Amino acid sequence: MIHELLYIEWDVSPYIFEFGGFGLRWYSLMFVFAFMFGMFIYKKMLIRDRKPLSLLENILIPVFLGTFLGARLGHYLFYQPDYFITHFWSIFIPVENGKFVGFQGLASHGAAIGILLGLYYYSRKNRLPYLWVLDRIVITIALAGFFIRMGNLMNSEIIGHTTDMPWGFVFVRDTDYRDMLPRHPSQIYEALSYLAIFVILYLLYLKKRRPLRDGVIFSLFLILLFGSRFFIEFFKEVQVAFEQKLPLDMGQWLSIPLIVAGFVILILLYRKGLTVEPQPEPEPVPAETKPVKPGQKPASGRAAHKSGTGHKRK
Numbered sequence: 181m182i183h184e185l186l187y188i189e190w191d192v193s194p195y196i197f198e199f200g201g202f203g204l205r206w207y208s209l210m211f212v213f214a215f216m217f218g219m220f221i222y223k224k225m226l227i228r229d230r231k232p233l234s235l236l237e238n239i240l241i242p243v244f245l246g247t248f249l250g251a252r253l254g255h256y257l258f259y260q261p262d263y264f265i266t267h268f269w270s271i272f273i274p275v276e277n278g279k280f281v282g283f284q285g286l287a288s289h290g291a292a293i294g295i296l297l298g299l300y301y302y303s304r305k306n307r308l309p310y311l312w313v314l315d316r317i318v319i320t321i322a323l324a325g326f327f328i329r330m331g332n333l334m335n336s337e338i339i340g341h342t343t344d345m346p347w348g349f350v351f352v353r354d355t356d357y358r359d360m361l362p363r364h365p366s367q368i369y370e371a372l373s374y375l376a377i378f379v380i381l382y383l384l385y386l387k388k389r390r391p392l393r394d395g396v397i398f399s400l401f402l403i404l405l406f407g408s409r410f411f412i413e414f415f416k417e418v419q420v421a422f423e424q425k426l427p428l429d430m431g432q433w434l435s436i437p438l439i440v441a442g443f444v445i446l447i448l449l450y451r452k453g454l455t456v457e458p459q460p461e462p463e464p465v466p467a468e469t470k471p472v473k474p475g476q477k478p479a480s481g482r483a484a485h486k487s488g489t490g491h492k493r494k
Contacts, residue, residue, distance in 0.1 A: 186344070186346045186348070186362070187346070187347075187348040187349065187350050187362035188347065188348070188349050188350070188362075188365075189349075189350045189352060190333075190336065190349045190350060190351050190352060190353075190365075191352035191353060192206075192334055192336070192353070193353070194206060194207065194334055194335045194336065194353070196209065205331075205334070205335070206331055206334035206335070207328075207331035207332070207334060207335050208331075209331075210327040210328060210330055210331030210334070211327070211328065211331065213327045214323070214324035214327040214328060215244070215324070217320070217323055217324075217327075218243075218317075218320035218321070218323065218324055219236060219240070219320075221319065221320050221323070221382075222236060222239070222316060222317065222320055223236050225316050225319075225385070235306055235308075238302065238305070238306055239299075239302050239317075242298035242299065242301050242302040243295060243298055243299070243302075243317070245294075245298060246291075246294035246295040246296075246297055246298025246299070247291050247294055247295055247298075248294075249294050250287075250290040250291045250292070250293050250294015250295060250297070251286035251287055251288065251290050251291035251294065252271055252285065252286060252290070253271070253290055253294075254286075254287035254289055254290010254291065254293065254294070255285040255286055255287035255290060256271055256285065257290065258287055258289065258290065258430055258434065259285075259287065259419055259420045259430060260285075260420065271285075286328075288325070288328070288409075289431070289434040289435070289438075292321075292438065295317070295321065296314075299313050299314060299317055309394055311394035311395035311398060312394045314395070314397075314398040315385070315392075315394060315395065315396070315397040315398050316385070316397075318381065318397065318398050318401040319378060319381045319382050319385060319397065319401075321401070322374050322375075322377045322378035322381060322401065322405060323374070323375070323378040325370070325371070325374035325377075325405065326371045326372075326374045326375040326378065329367045329368075329370045329371035329374065330367070330371050332367045333365065333367035333368060333371070336351040336352075336353040336354050336355075337354075337356075337367075338366060338367055338416060338419070339351050339354060339356075339357070339363050339364075339365075339366065339367075339416070339417055340363045340364025340365060340366035340369075340415045340416050340417065341363060341364055341415055341416070341417060342359075342361045342362065342363050343362055343363060343364050344362065345362075345364070347365065348362030348363055348364065348365070349362065349363055349364075349365045350362050350363070351363060356417070357417070363417075364415040364416070366412055366415050366416040369412050369415060370408070370409065370412050373405075373408040373412065374405065374408075377401070377404045377405055377408070380400075380404070381397050381400065381401060381404075384396075384397055384400070385397060390455035390456070391455065391456055392454060392455055392456075393449055393452065393453065393454055393455060393456050395445055395449050396446065396449055396454050398442075398445065399441075399442045399443070399445035399446040399449065400442070400446070401442070402438050402439060402441055402442025402445070403439055403442035403443060403446070406435040406438040406439050406442070407435075407439055409431060409432075409435050410431075410432050410435040410436070410439065413428075413429055413431045413432045413435075416429070416431075418430075419431075
């Protein structure tokens with residue numbers, strides 16, 4: 181028998197507050213945090229790369245639509261294809277039985293595909309190299325993954341297998357198993373791994389002496405993030421019943437092609453060289469001066485400064 185002190189009882193409401201038929205979930209707040217911090221970091225990158233800040237405004241809609249549509253459609257295509265066919269339009273309605281429930285069914289692999297498509301449109305419209313855009317946005321996506329998995333923890337969903345480890349969680353509000361047994365907090369495993377990947381990729385982006393070639397950070401993102409996802413899936417319960425008959429669960433099958441793509445891109449870039457020579461700092465633009473009249477010597481130094489005061493010598 182497991183000693184009662186050797187686990188953590190997790191009995192947190194998924195709602196921050198409820199009023200009538202409306203309730204604000206922690207998951208929704210984590211989703212907002214993911215976008216807020218992502219946009220903040222991307223803005224810092226644009227300033228560092230001397231790009232116009234208008235690029236920040238232009239990316240909001242492609243990324244949001246790519247994330248939402250990809251995650252929502254991906255969940256039902258990958259995990260509930262029968263529901264996708266019979267209840268297609270209800271996928272986009274956040275109300276169930278007259279109560280606002282939000283969108284509880286978002287697949288990260290579907291979001292990844294949607295974001296890639298959205299960023300391709302964004303890069304073409306703004307005439308930016310596609311790999312240049314990917315290298316920067318995937319850094320913010322890794323951080324977003326941290327917030328999303330913390331939202332899953334607040335929802336007591338995507339739980340792990342039973343465990344006798346002292347950090348096991350008893351998910352009191354779990355609606356799938358209801359066995360009150362300590363389980364791996366797989367949401368925390370993923371959240372911490374994504375946070376670590378964010379730190380690694382961001383430090384690589386800040387590298388100054390020998391900057392990385394476009395596409396290197398993106399390829400490392402695919403390898404590290406989906407590699408960790410593949411490994412952590414061994415600690416998680418399956419999300420739908422048909423996965424129990426598979427040698428690997430759906431999350432692992434979907435991660436494999438993305439990991440392979442990351443290695444292929446990295447190998448191709450390695451042949452060219454993973455780093456490039458740092459770009460020289462742009463020369464400062466000289467201050468605007470008045471045109472020199474024929475026969476007049478150009479003002480310089482202190483004389484130029486004094487001549488701009490508006491006082492004339494007699």
